Amino acid sequence: MTTPGRGLHGHVLDTLGPAITAGEYPPGSVLRTDELAQRFEVSRSVMREAVRVLESMHLVESRRRVGVTVRPKAEWNVYDPQVIRWRLAGADRPHQLRSLTVLRSAIEPVAAGLAAQHATAEQCAELTECALGMVANSRGHKLDKYLVHDIAFHRVVLTASGNEMFARLGDVVAEVLAGRTHHEVMFEDPDPAAVTLHVGVAEAVRAGDAPRAEELTRQIAVGALQELDILAP
């Protein structure tokens, strides 16, 4: 997604970020800039830049005469895409995946309802195209191709909602869907009911039927929650 390790400070972040978000340094742990600079074999300037970025994510706090202290998890900027990626890549993955799926279940139905009101003709076309692509790859071990269309589908819905906050969740949803397909419990072929629901959403959006688009998307969300045993089946 984002270019990894761009520059020396990026390389440092690629190591320190995952370590912190994985809880390797408990809250209150103290790091010292000079020591870190030595450990990563970079200059203090580079290390300081890395610390500034971690600080802007509220992962750490830098105080004079004390050092760089790790903040409690409750203060982290958990919506930062970088933080989300780090957590998804580490031991926190299952927990993060659940949090995000609950978030999706709240957002996407509303987004679909708004999309039904605001989607352009072009977006409607994209949507049906995505739905068709899902149908076409819903049988016969074509999970990867299915995934591409699934991701595109949800991204279009979020974008078409016309709300910038929703739109920016496209990347997050993509990570969740990809994660589910590649690492979590995903049956050999996707649930046919889910595929049908996606087609229905595309139709509802095209027809401008907001309540129906919202309701169908809510059912998709229920399915996603059930997959992770968040909701009783």
Added chain:
Amino acid sequence: MTTPGRGLHGHVLDTLGPAITAGEYPPGSVLRTDELAQRFEVSRSVMREAVRVLESMHLVESRRRVGVTVRPKAEWNVYDPQVIRWRLAGADRPHQLRSLTVLRSAIEPVAAGLAAQHATAEQCAELTECALGMVANSRGHKLDKYLVHDIAFHRVVLTASGNEMFARLGDVVAEVLAGRTHHEVMFEDPDPAAVTLHVGVAEAVRAGDAPRAEELTRQIAVGALQELDILAP
């Protein structure tokens, strides 16, 4: 909220951040580190740290031989609390307030439903206390006191949901509520219906009645949307 201007690089951010998020530099604009360092009368090291932070927010992109280019709005990390504050403080305020209110309307009902299932006894007590505080200050020009309890109420609900992503929206909701009271259209006294709804939510959460908590919160959300003319009355 967050300590402003902590250190020189913080002061630079306090000026550059609002300027960029206000659209003063159109997407693609090129800034040069050295020039900025001169303008703000800081060393290049400090300026570089500031740029790194802006880069981590996806507000700018730094490339060799080119400079620091401003990214299009669609790529910004719009969930970054700092970015939200900057936008709320600038000309983008009304638009940002609308986006956030729509976000709230999607999240909070679900959060309330979850809170009804997961809230501790202590959280239930806090909630009723907040609701009572709202009732007590709902008449007679006590908007500021009312606001305090209103903010606390929504923060408790979001926290009690047990979802970390929801919980972290507490600050955002606080900003929206404060913004509505202080700058936007807010009648002399809060809508009595809204107050009643809050009391109802507190009761529903205490009773563990998730559907009711969700539905009542949804009605609160509808009210908030109507206030901003997002929803037809």
Added chain:
DNA sequence: TGTGACATATAAGTCTGACTTTTTGTCGCT
């Protein structure tokens, strides 16, 4: 006239060392 290789200028990136500032812990005095 167009195209490819090459040279050059430019701005970010990096490193180092010296200095400043703030904060905290400690020690001695009352």
Added chain:
DNA sequence: AGCGACAAAAAGTCAGACTTATATGTCACA
């Protein structure tokens, strides 16, 4: 025990020199 002065520690700041990547212009050749 309380209080104030002092010293140490770590981040913060700055200046300057050097490195590296790369966009762009130039020139020879087809």
